[in-house]
Amino acid sequence: MRTKESFTIWCNDIxxxxxxxxxxxxxxxxxxxxxxxxxxxxxxxYANIENKSIIIxxxxxxxxIIKYLTQIAFENKLIxxxxxxxxxxKLNEVGKIxxxxxxxxxxxIKNSH
Numbered sequence: 001m002r003t004k005e006s007f008t009i010w011c012n013d014i015x016x017x018x019x020x021x022x023x024x025x026x027x028x029x030x031x032x033x034x035x036x037x038x039x040x041x042x043x044x045x046y047a048n049i050e051n052k053s054i055i056i057x058x059x060x061x062x063x064x065i066i067k068y069l070t071q072i073a074f075e076n077k078l079i080x081x082x083x084x085x086x087x088x089x090k091l092n093e094v095g096k097i098x099x100x101x102x103x104x105x106x107x108x109i110k111n112s113h
Contacts, residue, residue, distance in 0.1 A: 002097060003041055003063075006090040007034045014083045022078035030069045036061040037094075044101075049109060056102045063098060067091045 010031065018027050040062060044055035067088065074084040 001048060002036075002090055002094045003038055006066075006087060006094060007038065009083075009087055009090065014079050014087065017080070017083075018073075018078050021095070022073065022076070026069060026076070026078055030066060030073065031108050033062055033066045033069065035064065041098075049105065049112075053102060053105045053109065056098055056105065060095065060098045060102065063095050065093060067095075 014025050015023055015031070025085040037059060040055055044059060047055050049061070070079070070084060070087055073079045074081065079087075093095050
């Protein structure tokens, strides 16, 4: 999934090139949120239909937090523009996928009652 690709870009292409100060503060915070997002998506995949929508909403919120923190990292010159643009594109794709998944689940719930 795009989330794993985004996480790989973060860990392999961005973090090693961050200034040390940013790597252990903002960088670590973003990495933790990525791991939380991966965990939430995994939980949503296996959750029952009633809980799935709630977990997907949490995933969407977590993705938005990652986008916001990467924007802050870019604005503070912790990551380069090219890296920021590549990661932002992937995170936007993740958001669209999660939004579509949420709509599909809500449609199923609505039509099953």
